[in-house]
Amino acid sequence: MNNGAADILLPPEFGIRYQNIEDGQKIGARSVVRKYDADVVIVGSGAGGAPAARRLTDAGFDVLILEEGELHTTESFSTDLIEQSLKLYRDAGSTMIAGRPPIIFTEGRCVGGSTVINGGMSWRTPDRVLDHWSRDLGLNETDPKSMEPYFDEAERILNVEFQNEDTLGMNDKLFVRGAKKLGWEVQDNPRNMKRCVGLNNCGIGCPTGAKQSMLVTEVPRALSAGARMVTSARATKVLFDGGRVSGIAGRFVTPLGRRLGRFEVRARLVVLAAGARFTPGILKRSWLRNPNIGSGLHTHPNAKVIGVFKDRIDPTRGTHQAHQIHHFLEEGLLFGYAAVQPGLLAATTPGFGEEHGRRMELYHHMLTAGVLVEDTGEGKVVMGPDLQPYMRFTLDKSDVEKVHLGVRLLAEQMFAAGAYKVFLPFAELPELKSVDDLGRIDARKHVRHDIELMTVHIMSSARMRKTAQEGVCDSAGRVHDTPGLAIADASVIPSSIGVNPMETIVALALRNADRWIDDLKRR
Amino acid sequence: MSVLRPYEGIYDVDVDARVLATMLRFVPHMAAPVRLSFPLGLLLVEFGAPFFGFGMTRFRSMNRARAISYLERIGRGAEPFRMLFDGLRVLVLVAFYQQPEILAALGVDWAPRAEELIARRAKLMNMEPSLANPRNAGVARADASRADDPTGTSS
Known part of the structure; x- marks a missing residue:
C-alpha cells in the first residue's frame, strides 16, 4: 500500500543537505575563545564569498566560511513579510544611508547573503x-x-534563464505596453532561476526554491566539496603577524546582535566578502591606513513611480521583473518594476489615516516601477562611535537631474500604459493626474531634499585600482600593501556599473579567486 | 497609531494590539540610529505641538481632526522632525497592512498561492525539461548543465 506522504513531490531545493556547518550561537558563553585553522578564511557567503569559496575548495584548499547571519533553508521560507524580514535582512531592512536625501538601504544577513533576498537580475x-x-x-x-x-x-553557476510566458503578470504586460507605445526597446530580463513559477516573493526569500541564490547553489556545493562554515560569526578585525595578514578575529552573535564568545581564525589568505558597507568597516577597524578605504561609495539609487489603473492588475500574480528597459542606459537610467507586499507599498505611499487607506484600497490596481540611476557622485563608509560602519552619500547635481528625468520618463510610460494617475517620489509633488501634468516635474525646483530613494546596490567602497594612491585593491582584488588579504564583494567594483550588480560580483570573485589560487600555490 | 491607521470601510477591524506587538518585535532588530531615534520620534509627536503652532498641548489630548492636521504639519516640516515622524509612520503602516485580516480585506492571497506554486514547481521539475521549461529547455544564456549541482537537478 502506498504511503501518501511519500508520494508528495517537493522541489529539489527542499532536499539540500548543508554539511560541515557549525552554529556559532551554540558554541558557548562570552568567555569562550574558539580557535580555527584553515588555508583560506572567507567572511561572507553571498554573491562574492560563496563562489570564491567553491573555487578555492575545488582547487584543493581548506576553506572556512564565516557568516554573520543564520542558516534558513528554502523549506522554512514563507510569504510573511514581517517574519522573513526579521530572519533574512540586516537591521530588519531599516538601514539608512545618511545624506541629502537619506536613502533606505537593505541587504541580506543570512547564509547566501543578499542573493537570498534580491530580485535575481543577472546582467553582465x-x-x-x-x-x-x-x-x-x-x-x-x-x-x-x-x-x-x-x-x-557565473551564468552556469546561477542558472540564468529568461521568464516563461505562463508566469507573466498583468503588471509586466502594462510595463511593456507603455514602453512600446513610446517606442522604447524592452529587454527580457535574464534571471538566476530554475523554472520560476511566478510566486513573486523574491524579495523575502523564494519559498518555491526557483531562485538559484547562493543558498541553493555555491554554498551547498562548496560545503559538499569539503569547505566548512560557521554561522552567527561576525568578523571584526584582521590579524597580523609581522607585515603579513595571518587571520581574522570576531565574535559569535545572536540575531539581535548580542555578543557571545570570541573566535580567531589563522589562515594563509583572508578574503573579505561582507558587502560594500561591512568590508571597509573591517578594514578600518583593523587600522589599515589607506585613506581610500570607504571612499568612492556608489549607491545606484532607485526612485519609485506608481501607476494607478482603472482595471485590476493583481500585481501579486506574475513574476518579479520579467523585463527591464535599457533604452536610456547610456544616460545612466534603467527602468524596472516589482510587486511589493502591501506593508512595504503602504510605507512608501504618501500620507496616513483614511486618505492613505483609500489609496491602499487601490493596491490591486497599482503598477510599482522604479528608475535606477547610475550615480556619478561618491559617498563614504565611515566608522560610528559604536565602531560600526555607517554610510554617507549625497546626490550630486547631475544625479538630481537624472532622477528627475528618470521619474518624468517613467511617469510618461505609466500614462502611455493607461494609468489614470501616478504617484511620484517627491514629497512636494506626490501625484500627477494626467499626462498634461508631466510639465510639473520640469517646473518644480530640482531639489534633492524631498526625493524618496532606496537602494539595494551599494558598491565601490574598497575599489580596485592600479595603485594604493588611487584605490584599495589591485586588479585581482588583493588589498594593496597588505599581503594575505583580498576582497570578493561589491566593494571592489571599480566604478558605478548602471545595472544590477550580482553577476558582476560573481564574475569578479571567480576571476580574482583564480589569481589567489596561483598566489597560494606559489608560496 | 489610531491616527496613522485607517478605520473606515474594509479597515474596520480591531487589530491595534497586534499592530503594537508587531512594532515592538521590529524595534530591537532595527539599525542602531533608527532604534535610538524611535523614542525621540514618540517624544516629538507627544510634546512637539508648540513648535508647530498647535499651542501648549500634548498629542494625546488632541481630538482626531486636530491630531491629523498636527501630524500633517510635522510631515511637511523640516528635517530632522520630518524624518523622525516618517520613521513612526512607516513602522505603524508596515505593521498594520501586514496583519492577516488587512491582507484578507485587500484580497491579497500570497500564502495559499505559495503552497499551490510550490507543488506546481515540484511537478514541473519532475517533467521532461522541454515540457517543464519550454523557453529555457536545457540551455539558458549559458549551458547550465556544466554547473554540478548538489540537488542533482541540473539537466
Whole structure:
C-alpha cells in the first residue's frame, strides 16, 4: 500500500543537505575563545564569498566560511513579510544611508547573503564600463573579452534563464505596453532561476526554491566539496603577524546582535566578502591606513513611480521583473518594476489615516516601477562611535537631474500604459493626474531634499585600482600593501556599473579567486 | 497609531494590539540610529505641538481632526522632525497592512498561492525539461548543465 506522504513531490531545493556547518550561537558563553585553522578564511557567503569559496575548495584548499547571519533553508521560507524580514535582512531592512536625501538601504544577513533576498537580475557588466576599467583605469584583463569566460561561468553557476510566458503578470504586460507605445526597446530580463513559477516573493526569500541564490547553489556545493562554515560569526578585525595578514578575529552573535564568545581564525589568505558597507568597516577597524578605504561609495539609487489603473492588475500574480528597459542606459537610467507586499507599498505611499487607506484600497490596481540611476557622485563608509560602519552619500547635481528625468520618463510610460494617475517620489509633488501634468516635474525646483530613494546596490567602497594612491585593491582584488588579504564583494567594483550588480560580483570573485589560487600555490 | 491607521470601510477591524506587538518585535532588530531615534520620534509627536503652532498641548489630548492636521504639519516640516515622524509612520503602516485580516480585506492571497506554486514547481521539475521549461529547455544564456549541482537537478 502506498504511503501518501511519500508520494508528495517537493522541489529539489527542499532536499539540500548543508554539511560541515557549525552554529556559532551554540558554541558557548562570552568567555569562550574558539580557535580555527584553515588555508583560506572567507567572511561572507553571498554573491562574492560563496563562489570564491567553491573555487578555492575545488582547487584543493581548506576553506572556512564565516557568516554573520543564520542558516534558513528554502523549506522554512514563507510569504510573511514581517517574519522573513526579521530572519533574512540586516537591521530588519531599516538601514539608512545618511545624506541629502537619506536613502533606505537593505541587504541580506543570512547564509547566501543578499542573493537570498534580491530580485535575481543577472546582467553582465556593460561593455562600455569594462572598457573604462581596462582602458582608462588600466586594470589588467578587465576588458569584455577577458571577462567573458567568467560571465559564462557565473551564468552556469546561477542558472540564468529568461521568464516563461505562463508566469507573466498583468503588471509586466502594462510595463511593456507603455514602453512600446513610446517606442522604447524592452529587454527580457535574464534571471538566476530554475523554472520560476511566478510566486513573486523574491524579495523575502523564494519559498518555491526557483531562485538559484547562493543558498541553493555555491554554498551547498562548496560545503559538499569539503569547505566548512560557521554561522552567527561576525568578523571584526584582521590579524597580523609581522607585515603579513595571518587571520581574522570576531565574535559569535545572536540575531539581535548580542555578543557571545570570541573566535580567531589563522589562515594563509583572508578574503573579505561582507558587502560594500561591512568590508571597509573591517578594514578600518583593523587600522589599515589607506585613506581610500570607504571612499568612492556608489549607491545606484532607485526612485519609485506608481501607476494607478482603472482595471485590476493583481500585481501579486506574475513574476518579479520579467523585463527591464535599457533604452536610456547610456544616460545612466534603467527602468524596472516589482510587486511589493502591501506593508512595504503602504510605507512608501504618501500620507496616513483614511486618505492613505483609500489609496491602499487601490493596491490591486497599482503598477510599482522604479528608475535606477547610475550615480556619478561618491559617498563614504565611515566608522560610528559604536565602531560600526555607517554610510554617507549625497546626490550630486547631475544625479538630481537624472532622477528627475528618470521619474518624468517613467511617469510618461505609466500614462502611455493607461494609468489614470501616478504617484511620484517627491514629497512636494506626490501625484500627477494626467499626462498634461508631466510639465510639473520640469517646473518644480530640482531639489534633492524631498526625493524618496532606496537602494539595494551599494558598491565601490574598497575599489580596485592600479595603485594604493588611487584605490584599495589591485586588479585581482588583493588589498594593496597588505599581503594575505583580498576582497570578493561589491566593494571592489571599480566604478558605478548602471545595472544590477550580482553577476558582476560573481564574475569578479571567480576571476580574482583564480589569481589567489596561483598566489597560494606559489608560496 | 489610531491616527496613522485607517478605520473606515474594509479597515474596520480591531487589530491595534497586534499592530503594537508587531512594532515592538521590529524595534530591537532595527539599525542602531533608527532604534535610538524611535523614542525621540514618540517624544516629538507627544510634546512637539508648540513648535508647530498647535499651542501648549500634548498629542494625546488632541481630538482626531486636530491630531491629523498636527501630524500633517510635522510631515511637511523640516528635517530632522520630518524624518523622525516618517520613521513612526512607516513602522505603524508596515505593521498594520501586514496583519492577516488587512491582507484578507485587500484580497491579497500570497500564502495559499505559495503552497499551490510550490507543488506546481515540484511537478514541473519532475517533467521532461522541454515540457517543464519550454523557453529555457536545457540551455539558458549559458549551458547550465556544466554547473554540478548538489540537488542533482541540473539537466
